[in-house]
Amino acid sequence: xSDHPVVDANAASEEKKKSLNFIELMxxxxxxxxxxxxxxxxxxxxxxxxxxxxxxxxxxxxxFGLAEKYNGKTNLRFDDTNPSTEDTEYxxxxxxxxxxxxxxxxxxxxxxxxxxxxxHEYAIRLIENGKAYVCHLTQEEASAxxxxxxxxGIESPYRYRSVEENLELFRKMRNGELPEGxxxxxxxxxxxxxxxxxxxxxxxxxxxxxxxxxxxxWCIYPMYDFAHGQSDYVEGITxxxxxxxxxxxxxxxxxxxxxxxxxxxxxxQTEFARLNLSYTVMSKRKLLQLVNEKIVTGWDDPRMPTIxxxxxxxxxxxxxxxxxDKIGVAKRENLIDVSLLExxxxxxxxxxxxxxxxxxxxxxxxxxxxxxGQTEELEAINNPEDENAGTRMxxxxxxxxxxxxxxxxxxxxxxxxxxPGREVRLRYAYFIKCxxxxxxxxxxxxxxxxxxxxxxxxxxxxxxxSVKATIHWVSAEHAVKAEVRLYDRLFVxxxxxxxxxxxxxxxxxxxxxxxxxxxxxxxxxxxxxxxEKYQFERIGYFCADKDFTPEKPVFNRTVSLKxxxxxxxxxx
Ligand code: ATP
Ligand code: MG
Numbered sequence: 127x128s129d130h131p132v133v134d135a136n137a138a139s140e141e142k143k144k145s146l147n148f149i150e151l152m153x154x155x156x157x158x159x160x161x162x163x164x165x166x167x168x169x170x171x172x173x174x175x176x177x178x179x180x181x182x183x184x185x186x187x188x189x190f191g192l193a194e195k196y197n198g199k200t201n202l203r204f205d206d207t208n209p210s211t212e213d214t215e216y217x218x219x220x221x222x223x224x225x226x227x228x229x230x231x232x233x234x235x236x237x238x239x240x241x242x243x244x245x246h247e248y249a250i251r252l253i254e255n256g257k258a259y260v261c262h263l264t265q266e267e268a269s270a271x272x273x274x275x276x277x278x279g280i281e282s283p284y285r286y287r288s289v290e291e292n293l294e295l296f297r298k299m300r301n302g303e304l305p306e307g308x309x310x311x312x313x314x315x316x317x318x319x320x321x322x323x324x325x326x327x328x329x330x331x332x333x334x335x336x337x338x339x340x341x342x343x344w345c346i347y348p349m350y351d352f353a354h355g356q357s358d359y360v361e362g363i364t365x366x367x368x369x370x371x372x373x374x375x376x377x378x379x380x381x382x383x384x385x386x387x388x389x390x391x392x393x394x395q396t397e398f399a400r401l402n403l404s405y406t407v408m409s410k411r412k413l414l415q416l417v418n419e420k421i422v423t424g425w426d427d428p429r430m431p432t433i434x435x436x437x438x439x440x441x442x443x444x445x446x447x448x449x450x451d452k453i454g455v456a457k458r459e460n461l462i463d464v465s466l467l468e469x470x471x472x473x474x475x476x477x478x479x480x481x482x483x484x485x486x487x488x489x490x491x492x493x494x495x496x497x498x499g500q501t502e503e504l505e506a507i508n509n510p511e512d513e514n515a516g517t518r519m520x521x522x523x524x525x526x527x528x529x530x531x532x533x534x535x536x537x538x539x540x541x542x543x544x545x546p547g548r549e550v551r552l553r554y555a556y557f558i559k560c561x562x563x564x565x566x567x568x569x570x571x572x573x574x575x576x577x578x579x580x581x582x583x584x585x586x587x588x589x590x591x592s593v594k595a596t597i598h599w600v601s602a603e604h605a606v607k608a609e610v611r612l613y614d615r616l617f618v619x620x621x622x623x624x625x626x627x628x629x630x631x632x633x634x635x636x637x638x639x640x641x642x643x644x645x646x647x648x649x650x651x652x653x654x655x656x657x658e659k660y661q662f663e664r665i666g667y668f669c670a671d672k673d674f675t676p677e678k679p680v681f682n683r684t685v686s687l688k689x690x691x692x693x694x695x696x697x698x
Pocket of ligand 1: 170171172173174180181182184185367368369399400401402408409410411
């Protein structure tokens with residue numbers, strides 16, 4: 127009996143362990159063993175050569191999330207070792223996006239370029255120890271000599287240069303005395319290693335390029351692999367978390383740390399599976415292509431999987447964090463269904479977004495027994511999920527617009543909405559009954575003539591009789607026009623990169639990813655502010671575009687109401 131509490135404590139700790147992911151388990155183990163004096167310090171290290179996408183968001187949530195959980199810190203570090211593709215526009219957007227997601231990095235952002243001097247010293251140290259050499263092979267010769275995973279490479283004829291000669295040549299490289307492409311500095315490791323990354327990888331190349339931060343100070347730039355691990359070391363990063371493709375680079379990073387002779391706390395790398403999303407391309411190169419070829423309007427086009435694209439589309443930081451949380455972290459690559467992300471934004475906006483009435487494909491309805499010239503204000507609930515959201519007044523008059531799809535002249539059995547002779551509820555307004563269908567000479571329906579029951583004000587049944595449907599509407603006289611952008615998925619194929627022979631991912635573009643319509647909206651929507659989100663009742667979630675003005679109102683569809691994820695996963 128007396129040992130019950132112990133059993134319970136164990137069970138509780140087992141329970142806790144089960145819900146931890148493999149990185150959290152590792153960190154808890156490190157903390158238990160007093161590694162790094164109990165410090166947890168992570169970093170998010172983007173290369174400023176594009177805008178952040180939803181895959182980066184996963185990495186951001188993971189790195190900042192771990193620091194939050196274990197009372198640690200997270201650095202934002204720009205891995206800016208490649209001057210030709212980098213730009214301050216990207217630096218600024220990355221900071222904005224990380225902040226928008228709700229995270230704050232430790233101190234100022236860091237830059238790998240801050241360590242160019244230190245890295246240069248490390249390189250000299252390796253040369254002095256006989257661990258690096260200047261190689262005059264051309265790039266083609268060097269890659270031809272690398273061999274294959276099953277065939278050892280051939281050692282460079284320059285591999286056994288003296289330390290003095292190497293120091294002298296490296297000095298010349300650094301001083302701009304040698305033209306671009308003539309030589310590189312390489313680590314002297316093992317040309318026969320089964321790990322290709324250890325076959326004397328390049329550490330420095332000559333590049334007469336202007337750098338966005340260091341200007342023209344340098345004409346040699348460190349390779350990413352030489353900069354990455356050492357930057358982590360300099361910053362005191364304890365847990366270097368990165369995606370799986372870097373697993374094979376890890377021995378090289380360890381080799382640098384050991385052979386440069388870095389002492390004290392050092393970083394250890396752990397890899398997780400990158401996020402792949404269905405119906406989405408994620409590579410920055412491809413996203414840049416979409417922008418450059420004007421297939422989308424820019425990095426923040428609401429169809430782009432970029433953070434700024436999602437923001438403009440109407441996604442919230444909370445929805446993206448919820449998504450990151452739900453997908454978790456894994457050790458094996460997989461493809462996440464994009465409908466899960468759409469599910470997350472619906473969940474979030476359902477609680478937050480005020481409801482509004484909007485008709486996107488209008489059909490006129492004349493309420494023949496409603497007094498001409500009369501207008502009344504009807505009370506509408508802003509958000510049934512949030513009692514603090516209150517109510518608003520919506521104008522009603524003799525002529526209204528309803529959604530064309532909500533009427534059928536000859537309805538099939540399962541159609542319960544409006545039809546000749548049938549009564550339905552106009553949301554927050556009245557019961558109405560359809561008496562006549564008005565057509566033009568070609569037989570197209572142009573209007574409906576209906577009568578209303580004055581006793582059913584507010585949409586309440588006067589006598590207990592019920593109607594099978596409630597439809598939305600706007601008053602014709604009061605409705606305001608807006609451009610409504612109906613966005614859909616950018617690709618038609620779940621895996622856009624899987625293209626037919628001879629074609630590329632662009633062959634899988636969805637020709638209907640954007641449809642423009644003129645919506646008729648309840649007038650209160652003119653008070654929207656850019657970025658404000660609404661649920662257009664029965665249609666979907668919409669967000670006032672960043673360029674929204676009352677003179678030129680524009681709404682973007684964030685997502686429709688139909689939750690395919692809930693269906694797939696059997697929830698709800
Ligand atoms: P891309 O392959 O899209 O060009 P990248 O990996 O080159 O992206 P970086 O700027 O180097 O982009 O990435 C910064 C960080 O974000 C890295 O730590 C990287 O591991 C992580 N990251 C990039 N893409 C994903 C993804 N799809 N899922 C999870 N993490 C990612
Ligand atoms: Mg990268």
